[in-house]
Amino acid sequence: MTIKIAFIIFIGLAGGLAVGSGFVAFLTVLGIIPRLTQLSKTMKMIIGYQWAVVFGAVVGGFVSLRDWTFHFSPYTLIPLGAAGGIFVGMMAAALTEVLNVFPILAKRIGLEEKIVLLMMAFVFGKIFGSLYQWLYFVGD
DSSP, rough: OOHHHHHHHHHHHHHHHHHHHHHHOOOOHTHHHHHHHTTTGGGGGGHHHHHHHHHHHHHHHHHHHHOOOOOOOHHHHHHHHHHHHHHHHEEEEEEEHTTTTHHHHHHHHHOGGGGGHHHHHHHHHHHHHHHHHHIIOOOO
């Protein structure tokens, strides 16, 4: 029984280290946080961004290991959902900015002059797709 518990602890720690290392490598190698602060013109707050990512990862890992149930009103969940959506959107935007996804895609499909329209199509597609999912599948 002790060997089984030790093995489970080892597997859990190894998995956590692998995922955490991948996340840190993703943020570090691609320079997501410095680029995000550059785009938002908040370079003075880069330490705050870094601590926010660390704190968010630690708290998120801790909360995901618990089986807590929170009973919030829908009006309380609106700002939380908006904050989560803004975070994911800004991370995705920073990633595409770093990797130059939009210029490469626009060049490949022949829309180099209309890159703003291409980006707006992605934005509105994401918004309408998310609304459709939440209103159709989650609203029941």
